[in-house]
Amino acid sequence: MNSSLSGVLSSKRELIKLFSMAAVLAFAVGALSSIFIARTSLPTLSVIILAVCIILLVFTLLARELWYSLSFEDELEAIVFIDPKANEVIDVKSYEFANDLTRILSAVKAENRSIFSEWENCPLVLKKDSTIQELESSEEKTEKDDKKPSYIAIKKLTGEAAKIEVPESAKLLNEAVSFLMLESLSLHLSTYFNDWDEDEYITEYTRDHIPGALLKNRVLNLLSTPIEQRDVFLDAFPDRGDKKEGEVVSLWGSDGSMYSRFDLILPKGSKIKHEEIGHIKISTPRLTLEILNRYPGTSTSVSTSFIENYIGYKRRTIECRKVLVTLKCKIKPMSLLSAAGWRYYHWLDSYRSRARHEVDFEQFQNDISWSSVEHTLYAIRGRFIGLHRHLDAAVKKDGS
Template identity: 30%
Template sequence: MLKGFLKKKSDVVELLSVAMVAAVGASLIATYLSESVDFFGEKSSLYLGLVLTSVVAIYLFKKWKPVEPVEEHIQGFFCYDPEVNFPVYVPRYRFSHNLSSYLESAFNENEELAKLWHIEPLSRVHEVFEGEIPSLKSVSLVREIVEYSVLDILSGQFLNYMHKEDNDHFKRYMHNDAEILALNNRFLNLFAKPMNERACFLDQDEGGELDGEHWIIAECNGALYQQFDFALPKNSTIKRIEGDTILIDTPRAKIKIISMFDGSNAYIAEKFSELYLGVEDFLAVSDHAFAIKVEVEFKPLSIISISDWDKYEWIDSFIKQLKEEFSQELFLKNINWEATLTMIRGISNWQKLATQKELNSSKSQQAEVDLEER
């Protein structure tokens, strides 16, 4: 995404250079024409110059394609067992592990979240689409976990670049800073809360060893602590602008992160539940889809900025990591599902043929025996 913008940026710089040369030429021609044609009297040069400048400005404006928003849409999924009211673990799919572990840890520590999940389970999602109820608490919880997972990845990206680059370029935020608290993500607020302020950890605190500054992640009595340090380029802001949308406004670009989940079902792949998850009855498990959309809008003046673009390489690496963690398409590609399904189908057909051949041979032998007995 950033590399593509920088490529277009160089094209625009080249275009501007050509335009400047053309402008000089146009100026010389205009001077000559104004002396030769005097329709507007003494101000003919001014009027002609304004017309030519306007034409060039409109042309350049239409060519400034780099400042148009760039979007990445990542489709993810998870499997859910309505009988136990909990997600089904999908091996080698990272978000599947996070979803289950985050829910379990939150429920172990926060009875309110557990009650919301059980009172309005995902198994009732059909009631939403049929108009019987407006929404489900469990749907909101899943959406917040998706969002928390995205923010956790983004936090890691910023901190990595802050450690590699000049720290003066970034501003650091803690979990209890007003900007982070205003995001109002319940899982972020719960997991990032200091261990020495949480009952689940207090009986394990020996001599103040649970100081959050010395821990990145910790588990105790089923509860989870994850350090959440955030960093943004200086003069940037982060805020929630809609229910599912977070806006990061930096000096060079505006980044919208939209985490979407409404309970909709998903189609993962042919015979996925039976063959990959080992589910005997595929109807016993429901598959659900969610999506993450990242919109990056580079600001118009960024087109003429020359330095410090290396400070924004985190945009590309952030999107790459999102795909690795959430993308259904990439997951199926990584496990070679199409090739595996083809191989399974071939083996199944070979076994059927072998069984049929053996059965035919047995029948033939039995017929010979019957013939000899006669």
């Protein structure tokens, strides 16, 4: 069920109203039944039991619907565009997932080659697995002899042959995506609680509160390590005495290096746990949020017009791989007994929307109205093809 926190709270209010109305209605029914029983031979207890059963049945059905709406799960499908020849992730304009992932991997490469060596030594897309060379050779043959057709085959594999071998670089990718999601949540929470500095019911959680996550996620540990402890930023503030007032929360170098101060502003009593690579669990007094990401190792389909006209690459020169991101949330049932304090949790719905617009590729294409743009491109292309044919016909006619 695609529910939301605001929807659950609204359902709770409606349920309370309905229960209050049911109580009033029960009183009215009781009064009427007393009059009715006084003039009939039906036993009083039977009428009362029947009325109570009807009210409880209605209340149970409504409570059941509210219970199922206490949890939700958002499935987001991101796409990583890779240039196999250069072994690089391609940046896609305005697609924030691709923008951030490119930036994060560049920062790892600039500062710690031992970590980035996983990407270099065991590429996400192996050249031997890519069909680029085969397709290019096929194109060359076709150019030499246009009469001979070229073919592209799609095979279905089953059993052992269908198992996908995920390279070692997938671990680095999952760590980078996990850091990306945490950074997005951190920025969102900081914006939401921007004017709540003096509020006693919220707490800022820093990297000191997540030692387990730092051990399991090398990207998070590397890029959130304080500037003073990193050699790559020695020239950023050569004279620390001249350092301007204020705390540096983000820093980017022209060489690709970056620093991001990790912090999550959450209701007091929250806990952050790193279950495994690509799995962060945030438990608060009233709800639990899990952020999961996984690279399944499979390709995905993207229109040729988008790759060639928007990204600027030939379709057969890049690989499109999907990354699955899941947001799971469960609202604690007992927390619904409290009517106050929910303003500390209304960031959840807006974060879900933000994550979908930043990560999900289908949503990104909707945001840029790609469907309309693509049809416009086809229309322009058709117009030029028609004009070209008209000119060819005119030339042939003049020649004859």
